[in-house]
Amino acid sequence: VDLFRREYAHLVSALTRVLGPSNIPLAEDVVHDALVSAMHAWRFGLPRDPKAWIIRAAHNRAIDIIRREQRRRSFLPELATSTALTDTIDAALAPAAEGASQLAMMFAVCDPGLSRETHVTLILRWLCGLSAREIGQAFLVDTQTIDRRLHRGRTRLRELGRLPDVESLPDIETRRDSVLRSLYLLFSEGYHGSDPQDPVRPFLCEDALRLTGLLLDAKATAHPDAHALAALFCFDAARLPTRLDEHRVFVPLEDQDRSRWDRARIERGLMHLARAATGDHMSRWHLEAGIACEHAIAPSIQKTDWDRIVAFYQLLAQQSWSPIVALNRALAVAERDGLDEGRRELIALAGERKLSRYPFYWAARADLERRADRHAAARDNYERAIALARSPAERVSFERRIESMRISQGVSGPGTRHSSSC
Amino acid sequence: VVTDGPYAESKDLVTGSLIVEAASLEDAIDLARTCPTYEFGGSVEVRPPGLIGSDAHGRKARRRVLYGAG
Numbered sequence: 001v002d003l004f005r006r007e008y009a010h011l012v013s014a015l016t017r018v019l020g021p022s023n024i025p026l027a028e029d030v031v032h033d034a035l036v037s038a039m040h041a042w043r044f045g046l047p048r049d050p051k052a053w054i055i056r057a058a059h060n061r062a063i064d065i066i067r068r069e070q071r072r073r074s075f076l077p078e079l080a081t082s083t084a085l086t087d088t089i090d091a092a093l094a095p096a097a098e099g100a101s102q103l104a105m106m107f108a109v110c111d112p113g114l115s116r117e118t119h120v121t122l123i124l125r126w127l128c129g130l131s132a133r134e135i136g137q138a139f140l141v142d143t144q145t146i147d148r149r150l151h152r153g154r155t156r157l158r159e160l161g162r163l164p165d166v167e168s169l170p171d172i173e174t175r176r177d178s179v180l181r182s183l184y185l186l187f188s189e190g191y192h193g194s195d196p197q198d199p200v201r202p203f204l205c206e207d208a209l210r211l212t213g214l215l216l217d218a219k220a221t222a223h224p225d226a227h228a229l230a231a232l233f234c235f236d237a238a239r240l241p242t243r244l245d246e247h248r249v250f251v252p253l254e255d256q257d258r259s260r261w262d263r264a265r266i267e268r269g270l271m272h273l274a275r276a277a278t279g280d281h282m283s284r285w286h287l288e289a290g291i292a293c294e295h296a297i298a299p300s301i302q303k304t305d306w307d308r309i310v311a312f313y314q315l316l317a318q319q320s321w322s323p324i325v326a327l328n329r330a331l332a333v334a335e336r337d338g339l340d341e342g343r344r345e346l347i348a349l350a351g352e353r354k355l356s357r358y359p360f361y362w363a364a365r366a367d368l369e370r371r372a373d374r375h376a377a378a379r380d381n382y383e384r385a386i387a388l389a390r391s392p393a394e395r396v397s398f399e400r401r402i403e404s405m406r407i408s409q410g411v412s413g414p415g416t417r418h419s420s421s422c
Numbered sequence: 423v424v425t426d427g428p429y430a431e432s433k434d435l436v437t438g439s440l441i442v443e444a445a446s447l448e449d450a451i452d453l454a455r456t457c458p459t460y461e462f463g464g465s466v467e468v469r470p471p472g473l474i475g476s477d478a479h480g481r482k483a484r485r486r487v488l489y490g491a492g
Contacts, residue, residue, distance in 0.1 A: 191428035250437035
């Protein structure tokens with residue numbers, strides 16, 4: 001399935017580059033046909049090189065369709081004669097062009113004239129190979145909304161005669177920022193997303209990492225910010241294996257088995273962080289990577305460098321304050337300075353509209369109350385978090401906390417000292 | 423798109439499984455038996471403590487009784 005999604009992304013980008021952005025639907029049809037024929041042909045066993053098989057099938061299908069359509073549509077001049085056609089398609093589908101065509105597609109869809117939501121939608125469709133229905137599920141949006149965004153994207157791209165190479169884009173800086181932000185949203189959706197049945201989806205994180213790698217492979221886009229984002233992804237992805245337990249409920253950081261974190265990923269993160277540290281520019285990705293790094297390399301919560309984490313959040317809040325950043329800083333302050341200081345910061349955020357509907361705000365309030373042994377206040381806050389929970393995994397993890405307080409109160413007696421702990 | 427980001431503090435620190443501290447293994451097992459999760463087909467695990475002592479921020483040493491939902 002991953003091979004199909006990835007080849008879909010690769011081939012749609014490569015064919016759009018030769019057919020022109022006005023022919024995206026045609027490119028999608030060619031790739032769709034190639035994948036369907038692969039599914040039929042592979043019923044009784046996989047070919048030796050499945051990827052090459054799919055590319056070959058798309059190659060043949062593209063040539064058939066272009067020949068048939070040549071009278072009715074206008075194609076780029078290099079597709080006019082039959083030998084030129086074969087050579088052009090060969091070159092476009094060659095392994096050497098694989099990264100460049102997807103990079104060109106990614107920068108084309110992150111058009112300043114389109115909204116952020118549309119950027120992410122188009123990346124999920126054309127660079128991750130998800131269907132409109134799957135994208136709708138991933139973001140809790142109905143399929144019509146996704147179709148409308150795809151339509152806006154196609155219309156905008158049609159205005160381009162060809163998919164430009166990234167080096168030649170006049171607004172490459174603006175687009176790069178949009179690409180990085182979209183990849184961050186994609187990763188975030190995989191790390192902790194909105195699908196109620198499946199809140200952690202590592203494949204979206206892997207795709208975000210793969211697409212960030214495309215930026216780092218090309219000279220024009222291998223910016224320190226892209227390295228910082230790659231570092232952030234590596235540190236957070238390293239922790240994915242321990243975030244859910246066998247019942248698919250969230251495990252608190254303190255109980256996550258750090259020996260199961262992916263060491264190789266953390267090493268790669270450190271390498272990217274070092275390469276991000278060129279120039280004098282400190283983006284929000286640098287700061288978030290710094291925070292994620294402290295968590296990834298710490299041996300325990302107690303031995304985590306909360307000083308540094310609070311300092312990074314401080315800078316992040318100065319640079320791009322948001323209620324979410326303030327919430328996370330408050331929790332880091334609670335670890336560094338004590339529960340009361342953290343609690344004070346959280347209460348100061350009570351007026352934020354966005355947070356009042358955010359389950360983790362109430363869970364954070366509840367957590368500090370619980371650890372300060374104010375169980376009634378903790379329970380009230382957990383109940384608000386439960387009412388707002390977006391998935392069973394979130395809800396059950398909050399219910400367990402209430403349950404833990406009930407049990408620790410209900411059965412206390414001489415000889416048994418128990419406390420719930422974070 | 424809800425843009426909250428993959429932050430460890432809000433996403434990992436405050437979610438939780440149930441951990442109860444008991445003075446001895448026997449107490450822990452007794453405690454585990456009372457756990458209401460059984461009514462929903464859940465399970466309970468008794469583990470020895472990983473940490474000893476208490477830090478400044480309200481975390482204490484414990485014997486762990488962890489349980490999972492259904």
